[in-house]
Amino acid sequence: MKSKEEVIKAIEEAIKNSPKRKFKQSLDVSFNFAGVHMEGEHKLNITVFLPKGRGKDVEVGAFVDGDMNIQAKEFSKHVLSKVELESMAKDKRQMRTYANQCYSFISAPDLISVVGKNWGVVLGVRGKMPQPVPPNADIKAAFERVKNTIRIKSRKTPTIHVPVGSIDMDPADVYENIQAVYTAIERVVHEEKIRSAFIKTTMGQAVNLW
CATH class of the missing domain: 3.40.50.790 (Ribosomal protein L1/L10, domain II)
Structure with a gap:
């Protein structure tokens, strides 16, 4: 995982470049894995509490x-x-x-x-x-x-998509949520098998996190 400053910079870029919409857009991170068995030892079925909240209400x-x-x-x-x-x-x-x-x-x-x-x-x-x-x-x-608790569940493909906040949240708070998610994933899938990660708003383009 990159430094806090680099990750926050990527979050800011994703928010800045996102097209305006009349609804509150979510921020999602996609994690791409390599050399994993998503239906075996690396299967993800975990819950993660977002310490800074998801940024919008759910029922x-x-x-x-x-x-x-x-x-x-x-x-x-x-x-x-x-x-x-x-x-x-x-x-x-x-x-x-x-x-x-x-x-x-x-x-x-x-x-x-x-x-x-x-x-x-x-x-x-x-x-x-x-x-x-x-x-x-x-x-x-x-x-x-x-x-403010999310469920991360992997499928056959070596990629997962995780909500980490909303577009109007402070990037530093979004970083804290990403850190919580990353830590939880790393307990199941070792860091060396996390090939890349991208962040994007609901309607925006993906920005590389690492």
Whole structure:
């Protein structure tokens, strides 16, 4: 990985050269690997917390009862009780639509098994099985953590694409997110096998990071 100054310079270039759009563009990094077995020892299926956040809001749903249900509705439009999630499970189309409307989910620990039984077939393939949140947890903090946590999952090809922020973030903050992602990847794929990396905005051109 290049020096912090060089990486920040590349981030600034990607932002500066990006065409203007009416929506907030994301910043994504693509990592290209060499000499790896992406379906074997180098398979990536990890979650990474972005320390500086993703730079834009995403919807996180919740499967919770009681007081947690009331609290969760302050931070999400997609909150279901046990009765509601079991009822919706009878309509696969509605369940798929609901799942697609959320980036991820949280759940009370006692509802995890209920979710798995009724929603596992829909959430599992989307990589959206809920994160358990204890009843006494800070529900706001739980939502924020899940919103700013990304999943990195490799496929057959030796390339992955990872969101690391948005176009209006401070480049130094984007760097911190990239560093967190890089560190997590390096635990599975050694640095010498990371051939190159590029950063780009949603509509912009790719800029070489290293």
